[in-house]
Amino acid sequence: MPSPRRATLATVAASAGVSVATVSKVLNGRSDVAPATRSLVQSLLVQHDYVASAPRRGESAGQDTVEVQLDKELNAYSTEILQGAVEAGADVGVGVVVSVRQRAERPGAWARDLADAGRRALIAVTSELTTRHLSALSRARLPLVMIDPLNLPRARVTSIGSTNFAGGLAATQHLLSLGHRRIAYIGGHATAACHQARMHGYRAAMEAEGAVVLPHYVQTGHFKYHDGVVGGATLLDLPEPPTAIFAGNDETALGIIEAARARGLRIPDDLSIVGFDDTQIAPMASPPLTTIRQPLREMGAVALRTGLRLAAGEKIDSHHVELATSLVVRRSTAVAR
Template sequence: MSAGSSKRATLAMVADAAGVSLPTASKVLNGRGDVSDATRAKVEEALRQFGYVPQTGRRLPVPTRVVDLVFDDLRSPYALEILRGITEAGAETGVDVVVGRVPAPDGSGPLTPEDSWAQRLKSSGREGLIVVTSVLSLAQVEGFAKAGLPLVVIDPLNMPRVEVTSVGATNWSGGMAAAEHLLSLGHRRIAFAGGTQTASCNQARLHGYRAALESAGVGTDPDLVLHGDFQYDAGLEMGTRLLSLAEPPTAVFAASDATALGVLEAARRRGLRVPEDLSVVGFDDTVLAELATPGLTTVRQPLQDMGRVALRTLLRLIAGETLDSHHVELATNLVVRGSTAPLADQGAR
């Protein structure tokens, strides 16, 4: 029976739909604590679907479902796209999303290793947690597990254990597509301006870049491979170093759009034209890529879709479902704009 049916729903109907006993459904209805989180979620969902009204005639207010979403950086267009996807999915599923920064004991470091954070979230009624691009320690992950707080990580910088559920993109194939595009334009001295060296996504993009060069019979020059932190300033610094080489690159694959914009600025300061003198490819396809001058050729990550998948995956974990895979990768694709062009005559450079 649905909420729109003319027949009044009973608690027995709700219990049957949720696959629990009538006493268990009554416990959830009355806010008792001796019910597992997964069972409570099933009963509350059935109460919502049936629009259950107690015998008093007053519709019972079902507690709002709340999950936490934390970022290590809320300023970037990347974070805003992820945020949009998660909050839209939350609105569709009736889940409130509380957004914040990752906490630290002294306000400066990454996530605190103590269990206090997980316990605080649990006592605040949070059902689960989504963490975006942060470093997680094994102690932190175990703290969430001990508190019974399901966790999903988007673009993790590290994977403290294989059981951590994560959502990302096809970084390896994206890196390969970027390098293959530059190779197809005749470039052979192709630099890699990477992000955090130990980050899983950065390593995958680097390996894809190297695979494309090797397939084309082009050796990887170690002087052309640098690492930063996915930010504009790092891109500017790496771009300056690369373009100061005795034999500078004719093209640069940057591991993020923000990094690519830093490379573009480094080229401008040296009086180089993009794409005539230097081709540049980014990674993400945020609004920065469209606003850049010239428009930035980049590897598109489906950031909003990654956010939606993360929220829906978290809800499945909360409901006690078994996932087919602990890691989900969404497809990337190359978006060609004005920052790349065929290799110019080197004699005229």
Template sequence: MRGRVTLATVASSAGVSVATVSKVLNGRSDVSAATRARVQEVLRQHDYVGRRPEPTERATVELFFQGVMTSYSMEVITGVLEEARAAGVDVVLSSRPRVPPTSRTAQWVRELTAAGRRAAIGVTSDLTAADLAALSRARLPLVVVDPLNVAQPDVTSVGSTNFAGGLAATQHLLSLGHRKIAYLGGPPAAGCNQARMNGFRGAMEAAGAPVPVDYVRLHDFLYGDGLAGGTALLDLAEPPTAIFAGSDEVALGVMEAARARGLRVPEDLSIVGFDDTQVARLASPPLTTVRQPLQEMGAVALRTALRLAAGEKVDSHHVELATNLVIRESSAAPAREPSIAVS
């Protein structure tokens, strides 16, 4: 097993002094470009991330998200920022690519530690084993809100009761009389998506309502996925009378797919979303949806990150906040099929 890499190790490999390596790590300007490049290359080769500097008077937390900024992520970010203001903490917002190059991982963590970050919070982030290992080596606490893919079970995360939400959404549609109900969800590997889908399947099974293979489609939680998935579902030989969408933005995409086909919501098609973001209230008609306490999830993530940074233990590595169904105008009883006269 390779021993711990120290500043002396890096300095020896680069042929410079320990003080010079320290200057490069701290972004000092009194180092030549050639020397800086040589030291940075050795740092990369040794996968050196360093340790967090001693806390300054005012803590700073890195808040990062991956992929496209959505109404969902904006709600969570708002919760983090409001809680940070109350706690007297600074927040730096950044974005990372969904699949960052492995070579960038150690450099990313080095930049966070050099900048004095106390902790990092990821919003719907897809973190690799390399990301988690680098953060652990730097002793930089991490909290993830609705992780898309967690490589280690002990990563601290904050979410909601997604299974219960999926169950409630589907039971609502069943109570209205629907039996042809489809699920249009997010990334297959995402824990939140799996829980919502399992809630959907559980409710359908309990009601004795079959779920055709074509009635479950998974891609992402974005508007375009709702438009494409809704189009495919409505073009089936036997289209569903109701669609449970894995997010509000997916639900709005389904609404557009229905409108393009001359279908009315909810008279011809009922739609239920998930999140209860602002777009749910602004939709036409207003969207029936499962409410996640997104701002509170952000606030809990910030409080948890600060506790970890202070060396405190948390009661659980995963916190789930309660969801509840908000009924609006996008769901109704299915249209009655015309009766067939018997001669």
């Protein structure tokens, strides 16, 4: 599908009935423009989704930058990704700017601000973008790379992830190998691709072993500590509680540990827990958390390098890259009693 035509200064000038020079003065904040004319031009710039051309490599005295944009505050997961992106940027002399996306922003203005700031590419971490956002970025000629997107619009989007299905499979197989059969799963957003893949990996392992997956043993959440506390409490208060729980991420796993402690249960004697991510908090948990390692720093580095390749007009081998996960066994799992 051809990219939408990008509005030019001439387009805006023709709509306003003024010269291109006048539009340029408004863009540059010059004072020698009548207030009424300035207001008209500014409104038409927004209406046409005008985006100033980003400075090309070598045209600006400042350092090239890539923006890493989060939907929420920094946490252990996003900090690891950011570290990888920063290190990869330092290797090639590119700076990394971090921001939190404001959901109330209009897509056109959002993309225009990024382009006006001279960003070479945008890396969106666990974000939910619509086709309007993608169209706005296309008009701004700003490459996008998504990491663990919460949704995948129909348009082809470049994304970086990990082998989430294989990770969910390995986590559950580990618990099954310890003799557990009543195994529950607490995941993330119901529509998130990573949650879906981890859940299907869990189900596949259970079905292959002939273990029953009870409907109330599968829960969704937001990959937050609170989800583990609340979801863990719900599961552990059942007449027939699980003997093991696979958590969709490390933060949720720590919440489950707290819910178990509040009920006088010991980890792993009374309940085994496996997390996902292997962030900094996993080895610091009490007991240290058995988890699925996601190469988060490498994901950040690959995303940054991919964004720069797209910005340079290079072709990439695949629009979706999955990096391998692996099981890290610590002390939060034990043989079922």
